[in-house]
Amino acid sequence: MTLISDHFTELKNKAVICCRFYVPLMLTMCFIMPTVVPWYYWGESIWNAYFVCACLRYILILNATWLVNSAAHMWGNRPYDRHISPAENLIVSWSAVGEGFHNYHHTFPNDYSTSEFGWKVNLTTLFIDFMASIGQVYDRKRPSTDTIKKRQLRTGDGTHTFGMFGCKQSCEENADEQKVQ
Numbered sequence: 001m002t003l004i005s006d007h008f009t010e011l012k013n014k015a016v017i018c019c020r021f022y023v024p025l026m027l028t029m030c031f032i033m034p035t036v037v038p039w040y041y042w043g044e045s046i047w048n049a050y051f052v053c054a055c056l057r058y059i060l061i062l063n064a065t066w067l068v069n070s071a072a073h074m075w076g077n078r079p080y081d082r083h084i085s086p087a088e089n090l091i092v093s094w095s096a097v098g099e100g101f102h103n104y105h106h107t108f109p110n111d112y113s114t115s116e117f118g119w120k121v122n123l124t125t126l127f128i129d130f131m132a133s134i135g136q137v138y139d140r141k142r143p144s145t146d147t148i149k150k151r152q153l154r155t156g157d158g159t160h161t162f163g164m165f166g167c168k169q170s171c172e173e174n175a176d177e178q179k180v181q
């Protein structure tokens with residue numbers, strides 16, 4: 001009981017730090033840096049830097065993120081659960097840095113990687129694994145390959161491809177390699 005309450009206290013403290021510095025961090029990283037860096041270092045006009053490097057980039061990233069809950073809930077195959085709307089959509093995976101393996105994510109929501117394919121079109125997993133390698137992330141959860149296969153046979157739509165590129169065998173090998181100890 002003490003361990004659980006300690007854990008929540010730690011999480012709460014971290015959340016407080018994030019909330020307290022959210023606005024200055026967001027303004028600095030999202031608008032100030034993308035405007036100042038091109039203007040200062042390679043002579044871009046300040047307005048070009050602001051509208052293109054800050055605003056346009058922000059708009060594109062927001063729309064790419066929103067594709068996860070729109071396009072990836074409509075278009076793609078459903079290898080893990082054919083009864084739900086989320087689908088595997090490689091274009092969304094590419095634009096949202098790994099979030100488009102959405103049928104998998106909704107079927108196995110406790111998998112930190114949101115995909116059985118590891119680092120393929122999934123820079124988010126690469127980043128989390130890097131942070132784990134330097135001790136900043138721990139206790140990554142993944143279902144076993146056996147669990148994934150059984151679920152596919154039980155509720156999947158019969159497809160098992162990596163986005164629009166069919167690679168059944170290599171994907172299964174990759175899933176075996178990506179098991180986290």
Ligand SMILES: [Zn+2]
Pocket residue numbers: 068069073086102106
């Ligand atoms: Zn979803």
